[in-house]
Amino acid sequence: DAKTTQPPSMDCAEGRAANLPCNHSTISGNEYVYWYRQIHSQGPQYIIHGLKNNETNEMASLIITEDRKSSTLILPHATLRDTAVYYCIVRVAYGSGNTGKLIFGQGTTLQVKP
């Protein structure tokens, strides 16, 4: 699986957009980019995923560069409840000889400040 690189920590002001970068320069053509987050003392929570196109859901937006070597997770209006560790993961899809395994790195600790 492609390795990802994320900054260890970031700060964001409440109400502002939080932009979390992720580098995955060795990503393969059949690998998806996933984002999960883990709020303190809770289990990780799925946020969003993408393959090539930009994606948006009720939680966030995912911007993937054209060469797919990096991506950015955007929380448009960060709140204090968005303070968490954010994990960027790349993994092949089910049915591609893959077994659904996700490998979590160290992630980015996002601190949203009042």
Place this chain on the structure above:
Amino acid sequence: DAGVIQSPRHEVTEMGQEVTLRCKPISGHDYLFWYRQTMMRGLELLIYFNNNVPIDDSGMPEDRFSAKMPNASFSTLKIQPSEPRDSAVYFCASSLSDRAYNEQFFGPGTRLTVL
């Protein structure tokens, strides 16, 4: 749906004792995963099952750890004998493979302390 259910939520035991952690996946999900999280090592995948069959147990730290999934709605992770270095938060997660992407649903975790 109640989500992934884990029990107990907290477990304190003494070194050498047997510990059993339990997990009920989301109904209909065909994959089940066991993870361990510590400050030093982060979130590690221990083992996972597909349709109740263990697929990859390469993350199980040693023979003291074992996991079973006797049916689609129940799994256990057992540590025997337990050691202080096993202290961690253990998460169970489940997912459905009918789509191409992975969306794993995690339980609240079991915080294990071995004295």
